[in-house]
Amino acid sequence: MNFSNIFSKISILFICSMMFFSIFFSFSQSTKVIAANNARIKDSSPRDGSKQVPVDIEPTITFNDKVLNVHENRIELKLKKSNNKYEEIELKEIRKSGEKLIIVPEDKLEFNKKYVLEIDNNAVELKNGYYRNSRNIDFETNYIDFYDLMVVNDAKLSSILETYTPRELRVIAPDRYIEEISVLHKKRGKVEDDTLQQITDSLTNIDIVTEDTYKVKRVYVKIKYQGHTMHSGNAIKVTDNDDKRKKGKDLYTLGFGNLPPAYDVIVISYNSKNEEVDKQTIKVAANDKLFQEIKETYKYKTAGESFTLYELLDDDKKFNDLLTENDMKKLKVQVDD
The missing domain is CATH 2.60.40.10 (Immunoglobulins)
Structure with missing residues (x-):
C-alpha cells in the first residue's frame, strides 16, 4: 500500500473542502449583508391608485432608512394628456427630510387629471444602500363639489363620512387674481x-x-x-x-x-x-x-388655501371666511391619504 499517495489525496481533498467552505461562508455572509441593507419604500403619499388627491399635494416617499443623496434628474412627475401621452411637470425642488423624500411641484396640480410619479432605479441613496428598483405611483386629482356635498345631497355626505373622517376630507379654495x-x-x-x-x-x-x-x-x-x-x-x-x-x-x-x-x-x-x-x-x-x-x-384670507373639514369645524371664523370669500360652487373637496 502506497501511504504516500493516499496521504497526498487526503490532503488535496481537505484543501478543496476548506476552499469550498470558505467560498460558501463568504457568499452566505454577503447575502446576509445585502438582505440587511436592502433599501425599500415603506409608504407614499399619495398611494398608488389614489383617486381624489388634493391639488396642493407635495408627493412624499417614505423609505426604510435615512435619505442621503438624490439624483434629481431620475425623478419625474408627469401629467397624462388626453392623447395618452405624458407631459412633464416642472418641479420647484426635491427635498430630503430624514427617511422622507418630498417632491414639490412648481405650481398646484390641476383638478380632474391623471398623474404619475416616476422614480428610476438607483435614483435615491439611503444610509443602507441605493434603492435599486424603479417605481411608478399613479394617482388622480378628482374632486367632489363642496356645494353638492354640503347643501344639495346630504346622503352623499353621510356616505362619504362612512369611509373618511373629517380630518381626511380637505376643502380647496380657488386662487384669486x-x-x-x-x-x-x-x-x-x-x-x-x-x-x-x-x-x-x-x-x-x-x-x-x-x-x-x-x-x-x-x-x-x-x-x-x-x-x-x-x-x-x-x-x-x-x-x-x-x-x-x-x-x-x-x-x-x-x-x-x-x-x-x-x-x-x-x-x-x-x-x-x-x-x-x-x-x-x-x-x-x-x-x-x-x-x-x-x-x-379685494383681500382674501382663504384664497388658494386648503382646510380639512375638522379644521373648519374647530374654527368657525375660518369656516365663515371660507364661505364669505368664495362662491360655494367653486369649492372642491378632496381626500388626504
Missing part, C-alpha cells in the same frame, strides 16, 4: 352750470389690477343694466406700468360711453388655457354727482 377694480364715471350733463356750455355724454373708465402676471393672460369686462348685458369686451393691458409689474401685477383698462347712471361691472380673468380663474362684480349706483369714483380692493 383680481386685486382691485376702479371705476371713473361721468354722467351725461354739463361740467359747470353755464348756459353757454354744451352737454357732454357719459364717459366711463375701468381699471383692473391683477396679481400674478404669469397666470392671468386676459381680462374680460361686461356691463350689465337691469339684468341685460349692454357692452362687453377685453380690457387692454397697460404696458407702461413698471411699478406694478415689478410686484408681479398687471394693470388692465377699458372705456365705455353712454352708460346709464347705474349699472354692474363684471370682471372675469382667464389663464393661458382660456379658463376662468377669477370673477368679481362691482356696482355703480346712481347719485346726484356728475363725476363719480368707485373703487374696490
Whole structure:
C-alpha cells in the first residue's frame, strides 16, 4: 500500500473542502449583508391608485432608512394628456427630510387629471444602500363639489363620512387674481352750470389690477343694466406700468360711453388655457354727482388655501371666511391619504 499517495489525496481533498467552505461562508455572509441593507419604500403619499388627491399635494416617499443623496434628474412627475401621452411637470425642488423624500411641484396640480410619479432605479441613496428598483405611483386629482356635498345631497355626505373622517376630507379654495377694480364715471350733463356750455355724454373708465402676471393672460369686462348685458369686451393691458409689474401685477383698462347712471361691472380673468380663474362684480349706483369714483380692493384670507373639514369645524371664523370669500360652487373637496 502506497501511504504516500493516499496521504497526498487526503490532503488535496481537505484543501478543496476548506476552499469550498470558505467560498460558501463568504457568499452566505454577503447575502446576509445585502438582505440587511436592502433599501425599500415603506409608504407614499399619495398611494398608488389614489383617486381624489388634493391639488396642493407635495408627493412624499417614505423609505426604510435615512435619505442621503438624490439624483434629481431620475425623478419625474408627469401629467397624462388626453392623447395618452405624458407631459412633464416642472418641479420647484426635491427635498430630503430624514427617511422622507418630498417632491414639490412648481405650481398646484390641476383638478380632474391623471398623474404619475416616476422614480428610476438607483435614483435615491439611503444610509443602507441605493434603492435599486424603479417605481411608478399613479394617482388622480378628482374632486367632489363642496356645494353638492354640503347643501344639495346630504346622503352623499353621510356616505362619504362612512369611509373618511373629517380630518381626511380637505376643502380647496380657488386662487384669486383680481386685486382691485376702479371705476371713473361721468354722467351725461354739463361740467359747470353755464348756459353757454354744451352737454357732454357719459364717459366711463375701468381699471383692473391683477396679481400674478404669469397666470392671468386676459381680462374680460361686461356691463350689465337691469339684468341685460349692454357692452362687453377685453380690457387692454397697460404696458407702461413698471411699478406694478415689478410686484408681479398687471394693470388692465377699458372705456365705455353712454352708460346709464347705474349699472354692474363684471370682471372675469382667464389663464393661458382660456379658463376662468377669477370673477368679481362691482356696482355703480346712481347719485346726484356728475363725476363719480368707485373703487374696490379685494383681500382674501382663504384664497388658494386648503382646510380639512375638522379644521373648519374647530374654527368657525375660518369656516365663515371660507364661505364669505368664495362662491360655494367653486369649492372642491378632496381626500388626504
